[in-house]
Amino acid sequence: MNLTLKVWRQKNAQAAGAFVDYAMSDVSPDMSFLEMLDGLNETLQAKGQEPVAFDHDCREGICGTCSLVINGIPHGPDRATTTCQLHMRKFKAGDVITIEPWRAAPFAVIRDLVVDRGAFERIQRRGGFVSVGTGHAPDANAMAIPKRQADLAMDAAQCIGCGACVAACKNASAMLFVGAKVSQYAHLPQGQPERFRRVLAMVEQHDAEGFGACTNYQECEAVCPKEISVRVIGEMNRDYLRAVLVGVE
Amino acid sequence: MEGDVVSVQPAGVAKVVARLTQSSLGLKALVAVTGLGLVAFAFVHMAGHLQMFALLGGQEGYNQYAHKLQSLGALKWAARAGLLALTLVHVIATLKLIARNRSARPIGYASNHWLTASVASQTMRVTGPILLFFIIYHLLHFTALVVSAQGYEAMEYMLRDGSNLVVGDAYGRMVQAFRDPLLTVVYVLAVGLLGVHLAHGISSLFQTLGLTNSTYRPALATAGPLLAGLLTAGFAVVPLAILTGVIQ
C-alpha cells in the first residue's frame, strides 16, 4: 500500500524542528511499524540523505526503548502495544501518518524522534530499588507473600519505563511511571523499610525534572503498553500524603 | 536513601507545609481537600434551599431558617471566612498546578487526541473560573443585595414564631428573582456547570487523596457524577419551581 508519512525532523535539542513529508510506496501490511521506518531510512541513505533517527532495541515489546507518537497517540492506535509491535495492517492505503517524538519539557529532543529520557533514570535513582544486604540469595518462598499482594506488585512491575504515559498526559505528568515504581515495592515486605522515604524522594525528583501534575484524566492508562492501572497513582498519592503528614525526613 | 535505610527522621512543620504547598502532589491534595469542603458546603446549602417548598418550610420556615443563620454572630463570620479560605486555596493551588502543567509541555502535538478522559475532566479549567465569577455574582445578588436586587432591601417579613421579629424576606426575594426567566436561566446554567465540574471533581478527589483502591474505584467513578447530578438537580429545582409557579 501507499502511504504519506509526516515525520518530525530536528537536528538537535537547540535546532528548530519541522515536519517533512515522505511518500511511501509498496508498504506491506505484514511489516512492523519500525520495519516500515527502516525501509524509509534505506531509501533516504541510498539518496545520500540523513536517515530519520528513532529509538528501538529489543523490538519484542519488552525493553521500553521504542517510542513515537503516531497520529497523536503514543505507540500508535493499538492498545497495549509498543510501537515495535505495531503492524502496518492497522493502517489503510492512502493514509497520512504523523510521527512525532514524546513531547515534554524534561524529554529534550536529541535528534528527530529520539528524546532524552534521562529524567526517568534520575527518578529511579532516588528510590526505584530496595537496599538489601548482599550475601546469599534467600531461599525461595522463605518470606510468605499473599498472592493478591504479589499480583499487585507484579502488575506494577510490568512498567518498562518507555514514557508513553508522559507523552499521552495533557499535563506531561509522569505520575503513572512514578506510581508504578512506588507501588511495586509498597506491596512487598522488602519495600517496607524505605517505603515512605522512597515516595517522597521519587516525587521530589519528578517535580524537579519539570513534569506536570496529575489531573486524573487517565489518558496514561489508555496508552500504556503494559496496561498499568491508574490505581498505582492512587496508592502513590496515599503513601505520599501519609509520609508528608506523619512528617518523614 | 543512601546509607542508613531504615531510620526515618521526623521532618519539621516547615517541611510539611513546604511539601503541601510546593510539590505537585501536595498542591493537588490541597485542591482536593478544599474541593471536598466546598462540596460539603454545597450540599448543605442546597438542602437549605429545599425549604422553599411549602411542604418543607415555605415562607415561614425558610425565613426562620435564614434568620437563624443570620443570627449566628461570630460563628457566621467564621463560616464565611472558612468558605473564603477554601475558595482561595482551591483557586491558588489550581493556578499553580496549571502553570506547572503548561511549562511541562512547551511544544504541543500536531494532533491533539483525547482517548478516555471525560468531557467534565477536560473542562475543569473552563468550568472552574466560570464558577468563580458566578459565586461572586451570586454573593453580590443575594448576600450584598447590590446586583439585580431592586427592591430587595425593602422586602421584609414578620416571623410567626411568637417573636414577631421583622426580618429580611429571603423567601420573597428568591421568588421575585426567579419569576424572571433570564435570572432563572443564569442560575440553572451555573448550577449545571457546577454539576459538570463535580462530575469529575468528586471522583477525582478520592483518587487524589488516595482514598480508593481497585475495589472501590469503579464505584467511585459512578458515585461522582451521580452525586454531582443530585446536587445540580437539588439546586435547579427551586428556581424552576418558582418560574413555573409551583412556589409562589
Ligand code: HEM
Ligand atoms: C471558585 C472557582 C473554582 C475554580 C477556579 C476551580 C478550578 C478547579 C480546577 C481547575 C480543578 C482541576 C485541578 C486539576 O486537577 O488540575 C478543580 C478541581 C476540583 N474542584 Fe474546583 N474550582 C472552583 C470551584 C469549585 C467549587 C465551588 C467546588 C465544589 C463545590 C469545587 C470542587 C472541586 C473538586 C472536588 C475538584 C477535584 C479535585 C481533584 O481532582 O482531586 N471547585 N477545580
Ligand code: FES
Ligand atoms: S524496542 Fe523494546 S519495547 Fe519496543
